[in-house]
Amino acid sequence: MPNNAIDSTREIRVFLSSTFKDMQVERDYLLKHVFPEVRERCTERGVGFTEIDLRWGVTEEEAKNGTTIAICLSEIDRCRGFPPFFIGFLGERYGWVPSREDLACYLERRDLNEYAAEIEMALESGISVTELEFQYALQGQRQDQIEALFYLRSPELTQALFQQSEAKQKSDFYDAADGRMDALKQRLRKSPLLEIDNYASIEVFGESIKDQLLAELARRYPQSESADPCSQLRRPHINFARTRLTCYVPLANARRDILDYCRKRLCMEEKRNCLIQGESGLGKSALIADLARYLPTQIEGAEVIDYYVGADGQRSIEQWRDELLVLLTGSQAKSVQDTKNAQEMDRWQFLEAQLHETSKSREGRTLILLLDALNQAVDVAVALHQLRQLSLPQGVILILSATPEVETNKEDVWTYPLGIPDITQLRDMIGAYTHNYRKALAPDLVERIAGASAATLPLYLRVVLEQLRVRAVHENLRQDLEALLQYASVGDLFQHLLETWDRDFCDSLHPKPVSRLAGLLAVSRVGLSEEQLGELMASETDPDDCQSGRPRLSRQLLSQLLAVLRPYLLRNAGREQLMHSALQSTVLNYCEEKSLRKILINGCASERDWSVTERIYQHSLLSLHEFKSGSKQGLVTELSLPENLKKCYRTDQGTLRLALQAIGAGESELNRHTEALVNGWLEKFSLSDDLALNREITSNLLDNSYLNVGVAWAEQILKSSKRACPAGHPSIIIDLVNLAVGYRALGRLAEAEIKSQEALEACRKSLPEGDLNIAVALSCMADIFRDQNRLNEAGPLYQEALAIYLKLLPVTHFRIAKTISDLAGFYISLKQFDSAEDLLQVTLTMLRKSLPEGHPDIARTLVSLAVAYLHSRRLSEAEASVLDALAIRRKTLPVGHPENAQCIKLLAETYRAQGRLDDADAMNSIALGVYSAALPEKHWKVQKIRSEILIRVIEPMSSSRTVGKYARLQSNVVARRKTLPEEHPGIADALFDLADEYNGDKLIKDAEPLYLEALSIYRKAFTKGDPSIGIRIAKVADFYINNGVFNKAEPLYLESLKVLNKNLPAGHPEILACIDHILTMYLRQVFLFFKSPLLAFKAGWAAVRVLFVCVVK
Template identity: 25%
Template structure:
């Protein structure tokens, strides 16, 4: 819509004369702000070196790929055009960095060469009506926390003009925000983002872009009010903030021009369009290139990490994380360490199939119910055992590929093989029988050496073929001298326990945690949020619920943490269910009842229907409208993820570092699945939606190959699956065994007899196999 009016008259623009009382009020606020920044900088400085070193170590073990999260901060309506530039040019979404793009290919290639993935965190994009909601306060600040977790010094992009933004009243700020963050009353939400993400730590990765306001004078009067403040307080706030940034961040503060370019209705409402933003785009691109290159310099390496090295790195990070949660299992840990150092002579029969001999070592099997701490115990064992010698470890569920039995079998062969690079071992076409023979060969070769190794495999009941008759057929019942093996399983999974105890084995059954250990877990969990229960309440928590494992008490503490009325805590404790299944059922019902947007339900049900979680690179598409190809607003997903955080975790693929969100534990998966037990038609619909995404809206070929056939099968879309296998180019890249298995399952099983209806006679030319003639006998 072209504008030919006179623009904004001078009298309507804000004046520069400010009431001395307003100046005093702002100055007092800034005393508090500066004091906070000084205190926080001191607490951050002494940790930074360790953080940088830890980042480098993490980068190495993650296959060299690093994730950069750039938080975008600004007021909303007056930066519509800049956000368009960011979304469409400067920050293409992470999933498209490694694929063909027509915008800024040099930046895409630059990041790809450095093995850096860029994610933009712009929570207000697409949800302007919620940009000033109290619900968004915690969500935005916690999203900055995620940037801290990813990069230590978060990459932070702030855009400033003439608007200060919404200033919440004291009762608008939730108590949890005040407890967790140093909230400064009287400042705007946008400023608190700046304080938390940049000012408080003198962040070298923060950039501030100040827009020249000259264009405002030619704006249509009915739109100009969105671009400047009328209140003296907001005007003074902006004046002081800009001066502070220019003084304290002189090399990180940039000015840029903009020109009025009319009004557009493309979004469904009238929005002012600005042009001449090439300088802005160039400044943003160049700053973050420099900042990323400084924090993550190009690593000169002569060899690429092998898939096994990447997998080991990811699993080691999992070990470090889970071992931190080990409490109350000192006795069991000592017993496992004793086993790893040696076992007594065994009186076993010779098992010819495995070429076993007298003196071989029995397996040690750790069994317990779900959530009793098997994984934490084995992670603690690995963390201790690696200090004493060579350890092979595999935690099922720790990475995207860890649940496949082929993965653990191949990794074990590589760990035991005298020459891991032998083509016979690295052959990707090897089937299970070939791999099993290779393992037996490696064990025979190991018997000739004096080497020692501890093998630790956690959660074998969660392997992909756990319901198959071939489950664990590759695992030898005893091991040669020098090799010892600890495996864990859920005692409730009968096929696994039956297989593991077919032959003699050491058995460790985890018992319920005692009150002291449960108390420590509860106190530690609540203490992270500045909360605690009285001694009698802790006693009531344990006795009323009969809680007996770490997962259960941790999740109960999460429910208590978000319970709003501490005065009725005793009644809340008395109402808690006395079984973990019943408790998880109440949690899921609460999550669904409080889900105003529907995205929590969508995430829960989609994770259940997925093979190994949902790919986070594409989560906005998955949560959005797949049919219309409309993404979910980032703020809505951030809010849903915040709700699901205690019940979910992120795993990574060892190949390209793809991240997946899945449930924190198998028990949560089973609980959600139970809630869907009577919703078979809905389950089929979710599979079809996932199939539509992978087939029509996913541009990652590996994801399409791995997950599309499964969802087409589960969605009862056989015709589409056949067409995919026959005609889609990606299907030609599938592993021959996977493709063959799918085709075999699709094969018609009906008997072809002349007396059977719809049976037709076929004649085939012997000279040319391509000629087939069918005669219609009807």
């Protein structure tokens, strides 16, 4: 379980202090040789590294002003939390001693006025700026920790460097300052913080600093801690919550009401999830962060996992699911192994099972899941759908937050509307803020702020108070306040601030520096480091960086820009982000979003994982926002390099999914973009030893329904495996199965069968009997046979796979549950109801011994058992089983949950079979309502469910209702044509359903072409013969017989009998039914004797032949 006490900042930040020209060699050595290595080692442990060198990019003369001194002191303060935060080094030059005249401008304006007292003290003492920095760094020095390091250069090295330099004046390297230099050195020599006195070479100096920084890295962030997946996942969320709780005033009513909800949820009085809903900026995230602290103090033994969408740069609901799995299992490897390598397993179902397992192991202690900012998820509709279907055990509570734009049903969630704060709460918020910063506001000013209409939004209030704290002068406080309150929204106010700051800091090279910096942060994927910002903000004429060789903004200007934005930034692992989505929206409305995204694409030029992913992210957003069609080509260019796709997948799976959506990877056919992508892989795929990652990507692509590109990727992976591994290697077997799964999903069943057969033959040749991979291959082959209705071949494979699973896996494993369900379906299809019931009863007994009574797997088995009872006409037992399943689901699921609808629909079928038509219609109406609310409108599966329910609920009693019924079935056909490949059997299923309805209403001319088109698709999809084709062919023959077209019926019946005899066991009910239909057809022709004696004779003779064949068989 997560640990919220971990260090969430994950950063080392170092301020460099020295005099100017004479110490440039040391600075260059650090920047070129020491810091790159330290940064690389930090990156390996997920730690940010930032060096603050305010001398870089400015001349000594430009630095001689009071604002620069204040910025230096401010940066030292920002570094204090990251010891050793200060490195000072001296040669033989004391440095600039400012006069009052030098600082007159600053003393009048007092930007960063909290440092005015320190600067006044330095003026009175007559010390240099360098000594001021040294003294300021030593303030508050703790005895148990080295927080600063000092180095003194040897006079001999200074002399050598002076002679090598281009300095024309000795004063550039030497300035004793009337003994003040020696006095400063003597004080440093008495200090335990002097690391090297008289270092004789630049290399010794640099290596010492590197050793100190790496030692601090190892001490603060040990390798074992950085390898802990739980700690890595929790840091950004803990950091985010911490920023939200600064100056936060708890909402007593909200705490009380949500605690009351939790208690009702625990005793099952309330079954719905909780949704906290309120406008952006109203404080939902702060409330969630507060609940994470408060609820465990009120509910004994409760633990909380709070997740803030976007805090770590990830915005997909699947990311929350996968991170939650890691936190629950305590191991990323276990989560990956149990989910990503199993295509049959739905990861949401796995999460559901893991939550039940966790609940059982916690022995009644509560687990509270807090999910903030659902409205910021990549696809809100998908997120809501998945969360609605999630079955939580008793003892697990889910609390969400979102803006009002996220629409839900009251049957799905218990909603807590977060209202605007009242005047008393606003006064408390103002008081908490001023107290935190040791400030005070006159009572009338407090009332003026609290009474402003826009101040009811806490984010607006915070922006106003921040500006008063940082920028306002006491004498002008009232005037400054009124100037801020004239803006009626937080967006208008923040835009005004951006415009003001741009005027303050602009120059000919940087016309809108603050808004550009804020804009870059707003469009970035997960924020930007100061190093990255320095390069992205630079103009072409800014000085070149000594490491990258590219222009870079001066550190002094960058520090000033960051300083004004600091109250509105969130820092994580050395990266800056804007703290609130409302501020991001304001920035993007004010700035040119398209150009900012292009700057990031061009600026992230390296081939590191982070840069590649950032480029792909920016191309994706440009494509989706339709700024430029060429961005799709940019995506194809990036992703057609397999290594880039892998880098993006490793870094951020959500970004990869966004990119694939942008180029239409989920479409039923390859378009020009996805075709170019696949062709790029053909040309650029190289042999890779990272076969596990390749296979993981295959599963991910197929799981997300990017079927065409997923199959293309799987084909390349299989080629790589065959080149890298010997024949029969497990890697090749798994890749064959993956490819078969992809072909099957595309409806390419003949190709799927070939690959699955190859995998199974390799398993049997090279693996020991009973190996788990054999069972996986057996299940895959059985699934393909089941899709082809080759049930006599599928059943034995399921049985063999199940025997292996039962030996190797726990009874609760998802593979066992799936295989048992498939095997029971096989028995039911053969009308072997006793075998199906026996299997399901044994399974139910095992599950009840191993799982809590309310576990969803028990409910699912009861549903399967009810289906078996229904088919065998044991209707009272079917009713009892489905009611038991429904009782379990209703204990843990809200009324509107789709799994409840499944039970209700099955109950309706049971009632109809019992002749209780009114009860059946009532249940069907309820099921239809739940499905309508829970499932996406246009998905072909939804259309089929709706049409099935509609046919049962609405009898064709009038022409208008009949037209409505046809419209449903026609829309089902259209939806499938859009989402499935051209000759997918799912299209044929829909065509048959529509043709059946036309036939039932005697619309013969409408029905016939649909039947024939469906048969054409089946014949192409199932090239090796399939009993379902035989059944469908016989149905079309029935259609012709019923309409008196015997010459078309006879060849179809004979074709049907041939297919059924080939693919079903002798005596199968479908074969007997087909023979009966053929005999009936011939007998009907015999009765036509008087009209056509020859035809009657032929019919009678044909009937005799059929009977003879049947007797022989």
